[in-house]
Amino acid sequence: MKVPVSWLKKYINLDGIDINDLSHLMTMAGTEVSSIDIVGEHWDAEHLLVGEIIDIKPHPDADKLRLPTIKLSDSETRTVVCGAPNLYVSQKIVFAKEGAYLFNPRSNNHEVLKSAKIRGVESSGMVCSSLELGLGEDHSGILELDSSIPIGTPVKNLLSDVIIETELTPNRPDCLSVIGTAHEMAAITKQNVVYPVTSYSPSNKKIEDFIEIDIIDSELCSRYMGTVIENVKIQESPDWLKDALIKTGHRPINNVVDITNFVMLEFGQPLHAFDYKKIPNKKILVRPSKDGEKIDTLDGENRTLKYPMLVIADDSKPIALAGIMGGSNTEIDSNTTDVFLEAANFSASNTRFTRNALNINTEASYRFERYLRPEIAELAFDRAISLIQEITSGVPLSNHIDIYQRTTDDLKVAFKLENLNKLLGTQFELPEILNIFESLGCLIEIKSSGTIFVTPPIWRSDIKIEADLIEEFARIYGYDQLPTAKINSIIPDRDDSTYINFREIIRDTLVYSGFNETISYAVVNGAKLTETTEISSEIFVKVQNPMDSTKNVLRPNLRVNILDTLSNNRRLNQSDPIQIFEIGRVFGEYKKFNSQIMPDENDQLIAVLSGKRNQENLWDKTHESVDFYDAKGVLEDLFEATKIVFQLEECDEGFFAKGKAAKILINNSHVGNIGEISQHSLSHFDLNESVVMIEIFLEEILKKANLLEHQYTRPSKFPSSERDIALLVNNSIQADQITQMISKNSLVVDTFIIDLYEGEELPENTKSMTFKIVFQSYEATLSTNDIDKAQQKILKSLKHQLNIDQRY
Amino acid sequence: MDFQKDSYGNELRLKAIEKFDLISNLEQLEEFKSELLGRKGSITDLIKNISTLPSDQKKDAGKNANLIKIFFQDLIQEKFDDYTSTDAEESNPTLDFSLPGRRKSHGSFHPTTVVVREITKVFTEMGFDLAEGPEVELDEYNFQKLNIPIDHPARDMWNTLWVDTTSDVNIQPLLLRTHTSPMQIRLMEKQNPPIRVIVPGKTYRYEATDATHEWQFCQVEGLVVDKGITFAHLKSTLEEFAQNMFGQKRKARFRCDFFPFVEPGAEVSIDCFKCDGDRDGCKVCSFTGWIEIMGAGMVHPEVLKGVGYDPEIYSGFAFGMGAERISMLRNGIDDVRLFYSNDLRFLKQFS
Numbered sequence A: 001m002k003v004p005v006s007w008l009k010k011y012i013n014l015d016g017i018d019i020n021d022l023s024h025l026m027t028m029a030g031t032e033v034s035s036i037d038i039v040g041e042h043w044d045a046e047h048l049l050v051g052e053i054i055d056i057k058p059h060p061d062a063d064k065l066r067l068p069t070i071k072l073s074d075s076e077t078r079t080v081v082c083g084a085p086n087l088y089v090s091q092k093i094v095f096a097k098e099g100a101y102l103f104n105p106r107s108n109n110h111e112v113l114k115s116a117k118i119r120g121v122e123s124s125g126m127v128c129s130s131l132e133l134g135l136g137e138d139h140s141g142i143l144e145l146d147s148s149i150p151i152g153t154p155v156k157n158l159l160s161d162v163i164i165e166t167e168l169t170p171n172r173p174d175c176l177s178v179i180g181t182a183h184e185m186a187a188i189t190k191q192n193v194v195y196p197v198t199s200y201s202p203s204n205k206k207i208e209d210f211i212e213i214d215i216i217d218s219e220l221c222s223r224y225m226g227t228v229i230e231n232v233k234i235q236e237s238p239d240w241l242k243d244a245l246i247k248t249g250h251r252p253i254n255n256v257v258d259i260t261n262f263v264m265l266e267f268g269q270p271l272h273a274f275d276y277k278k279i280p281n282k283k284i285l286v287r288p289s290k291d292g293e294k295i296d297t298l299d300g301e302n303r304t305l306k307y308p309m310l311v312i313a314d315d316s317k318p319i320a321l322a323g324i325m326g327g328s329n330t331e332i333d334s335n336t337t338d339v340f341l342e343a344a345n346f347s348a349s350n351t352r353f354t355r356n357a358l359n360i361n362t363e364a365s366y367r368f369e370r371y372l373r374p375e376i377a378e379l380a381f382d383r384a385i386s387l388i389q390e391i392t393s394g395v396p397l398s399n400h401i402d403i404y405q406r407t408t409d410d411l412k413v414a415f416k417l418e419n420l421n422k423l424l425g426t427q428f429e430l431p432e433i434l435n436i437f438e439s440l441g442c443l444i445e446i447k448s449s450g451t452i453f454v455t456p457p458i459w460r461s462d463i464k465i466e467a468d469l470i471e472e473f474a475r476i477y478g479y480d481q482l483p484t485a486k487i488n489s490i491i492p493d494r495d496d497s498t499y500i501n502f503r504e505i506i507r508d509t510l511v512y513s514g515f516n517e518t519i520s521y522a523v524v525n526g527a528k529l530t531e532t533t534e535i536s537s538e539i540f541v542k543v544q545n546p547m548d549s550t551k552n553v554l555r556p557n558l559r560v561n562i563l564d565t566l567s568n569n570r571r572l573n574q575s576d577p578i579q580i581f582e583i584g585r586v587f588g589e590y591k592k593f594n595s596q597i598m599p600d601e602n603d604q605l606i607a608v609l610s611g612k613r614n615q616e617n618l619w620d621k622t623h624e625s626v627d628f629y630d631a632k633g634v635l636e637d638l639f640e641a642t643k644i645v646f647q648l649e650e651c652d653e654g655f656f657a658k659g660k661a662a663k664i665l666i667n668n669s670h671v672g673n674i675g676e677i678s679q680h681s682l683s684h685f686d687l688n689e690s691v692v693m694i695e696i697f698l699e700e701i702l703k704k705a706n707l708l709e710h711q712y713t714r715p716s717k718f719p720s721s722e723r724d725i726a727l728l729v730n731n732s733i734q735a736d737q738i739t740q741m742i743s744k745n746s747l748v749v750d751t752f753i754i755d756l757y758e759g760e761e762l763p764e765n766t767k768s769m770t771f772k773i774v775f776q777s778y779e780a781t782l783s784t785n786d787i788d789k790a791q792q793k794i795l796k797s798l799k800h801q802l803n804i805d806q807r808y
Numbered sequence B: 001m002d003f004q005k006d007s008y009g010n011e012l013r014l015k016a017i018e019k020f021d022l023i024s025n026l027e028q029l030e031e032f033k034s035e036l037l038g039r040k041g042s043i044t045d046l047i048k049n050i051s052t053l054p055s056d057q058k059k060d061a062g063k064n065a066n067l068i069k070i071f072f073q074d075l076i077q078e079k080f081d082d083y084t085s086t087d088a089e090e091s092n093p094t095l096d097f098s099l100p101g102r103r104k105s106h107g108s109f110h111p112t113t114v115v116v117r118e119i120t121k122v123f124t125e126m127g128f129d130l131a132e133g134p135e136v137e138l139d140e141y142n143f144q145k146l147n148i149p150i151d152h153p154a155r156d157m158w159n160t161l162w163v164d165t166t167s168d169v170n171i172q173p174l175l176l177r178t179h180t181s182p183m184q185i186r187l188m189e190k191q192n193p194p195i196r197v198i199v200p201g202k203t204y205r206y207e208a209t210d211a212t213h214e215w216q217f218c219q220v221e222g223l224v225v226d227k228g229i230t231f232a233h234l235k236s237t238l239e240e241f242a243q244n245m246f247g248q249k250r251k252a253r254f255r256c257d258f259f260p261f262v263e264p265g266a267e268v269s270i271d272c273f274k275c276d277g278d279r280d281g282c283k284v285c286s287f288t289g290w291i292e293i294m295g296a297g298m299v300h301p302e303v304l305k306g307v308g309y310d311p312e313i314y315s316g317f318a319f320g321m322g323a324e325r326i327s328m329l330r331n332g333i334d335d336v337r338l339f340y341s342n343d344l345r346f347l348k349q350f351s
């Protein structure tokens, strides 16, 4: 909220107080001052003066321009060119001499005023509007000053001000007012707040003869005050009132409406003025609306209401949205003579419900939904009546309606010194604390039993329990002044962190093998998702109000994300190879977790390699596309790092290229997939290159794998020997079938493929595979004979079980 | 190497040595190599013929033939190296040092991972445990049990992305968690005090994105509950964190702030690590000398009661910070949208 210091000074003495220092203290105490705006920062006493128009001549060459002569002192007059329509002789205005530093609406900058020829007439200086002075948006006419101000007065002394803007937390509606802000400043500077004096002369007429008011649901309206003010004269507001509204960012409308806004800003209590004569049958109901009821609101919208939005209604239709906005049917206009003034306290949650449902945010709804105290209504009500009489000459009735559902809750809060010291870790004495409570406007009762009761002031709705009082003390005392202490209790036991450790090893391994980690948005495009998975769209978990309506599915896997990332980077001409991965949450079908129905969330890993295997900028490499075995190598690295044994089994999911993908199994459980993605799938991502992928259900692995601590193997004392054997193998046989068979021999400590050859001179449907076999014993150095024997045995069983011949 | 006069293949060996000595260029060497070791070379034949020998001779013959093969392989290689290295020196005396070197493509951690790991490490060393929780949460946990009832104005502090639960009437209102704070409740419901845990994780807000706003981001939550935990402990713990994270000379500043699930509530700032909290400040601290790093406070008594802890016996403090914000401050990243745009030109800078 914008609070002009000139306005604050009506209620609190700020002489000798540095506004910057005070603002800092307020910020530290929880009412953040987000900016301090100095009005007239650039005004100087020499160039901006009060002048009086003593003559106006027409411009010889332009109908819309005139040549006013301005008297600045007994010896100095100036004639300038001016386009404003609202000039008249004897008017007091702000005159800017050449050299003044003003806002130029054309350049949108502050500039030094220079003399200029306007349509052939020399003009040195100008008559200012509020826009050029930085006082408001109004550029249509010049700013008119009170006629009593002497000419030659520097404008700086007259109009300059400081406006502080506060950024308030939702618990402090009291500070959405100038007086509330003054109270906060008073607590910090240990002062008192002086309230404005209200007085008015009513007629002797009775409200009962004017209107009948009925509250249908008192839960939704705890207080309703109303009266009629007769014979008001609707006019433009006086300058001081307009100035106050403009400085706080409001547009003046007419005197009655401006007064209701002014008092709202002053006390924080929203008010509403109805044209009394437009209320038929003189009956008002405060009731929840019916479904489908309609109202034209003051902003020109026709709104359809639903139960239980609270409305103010006549005997047939709504005339205002309670606590939010008035209706056009009872609007104050220039012909209004009698005003029905309302000061009420409406339910915070109902106000919030209505403004959310109708998407209508007003100054009134903003305040009501933050819980106002009903006590404020009467202060604001009196003040408004008093100002309406003063400004519009209206006459209030002798009495008013006040339907007040006083809360039965005791607002007193019991307070114990020891609890404060226990929570803050301090040793304060009582007087220091009570002083601060009193400075905040609290009432303190000390019972003979020693119990202390603290009653919060009527403008505070947020102090309800002892902890609130402790915060009040702490924030005014200053958090920074409070002591610090190291926690000295023992460190609690830690939970099992096996899974997180495992996942982080996986992440490390991928990065160290050259992958770049990505993190994507958790929602994806449903259509793209359907193209990349066989998961039924019926079990997709969807976001109701997504940021982008085309992306509303909470991802059940990471495929769309990683391929989008790949595709985007290709578009950015990222060079080969792209190796990226993501570890993130995926969202499966709804499940019951201890009676809570929630999506089944799990971590997954996805990694892709794409394009050419080698870096494009390398000058001496052949460029080969990545294939299945690049992915397989990564998978082997991952599982070696975590000591997990896995198997692969063909996977026929259409997302992958046929015959080039496998399910990853651990102890026969499906824990992921590996393979080349089909060109068809890639086409949905505008990708035209080879892409291989690894997908791992991370949490599943931990459930299925026997994560034994790695068992150390004692190296043999005796040397090992190697043999290479070339085999002629049928194409249907996979390499690990052969390595498994070879490894069965007790003298074999390791074996791996060293050459794969597929050539035309080989028999049809066969390939040549060469394996290196490492023989070693723990008992002795193996003789050539021992090795020959073992090799013969291996060859025999290969022939016997897989029909594999040695190739010479 | 020791060869016997009458050993298998010795004749061939001697003849070949004579021939080898006559070689004078690379071409002749290649020819020699194929005569000896090629598919139909004499040593290849020698090895093949072993199978025709009586079996008692096979073993020795095999050994000899193999030795001969190795002997000539070495000899040829040696000479080959001589010829080729001389050639290289003559035609191209120095390498082109300006050609780029062969490098392995380097991997990188996402900047959010980097900062979360760092924060985690600091707190782990201070005795905190690590926990994680669901990203789709019940309204009850994200708000209600955190002292934020339905239609409470404080809900405006967290613009919410709601999960569509229209398919099943039995599902309670679900949302994408707007903060990691619901894990405070889940942790306290699961166990009795003492608790000292941090919870990193993704969070979501219904928020238009710009350079400083992102609708998905990562938070790190912290919770300490025990007998006798005080605001003084909160201050000390968070200052110690700030110093371990941003440098030992950092000062922490605490101001009053509001979060419905703590009372008293605080906002924690540190003096700027760039300008050392200079009066005039710098760009990093928006010219204030101070940088906000997190929200904190003493766990609200209503929250404690809600999970069945007696606020007369137990007290605690909680805190939460945005991971990306800290990463941005430290690495001078000026647009939060870079984090999830996954542009490799950005990501590769964090290797």
Ligand SMILES: [Zn+2]
Pocket (backbone or CB within 6 Å): B272, B273, B274, B275, B276, B277, B278, B281, B282, B283, B284, B285, B286, B287, B288, B289, B290
């Ligand atoms: Zn700085």
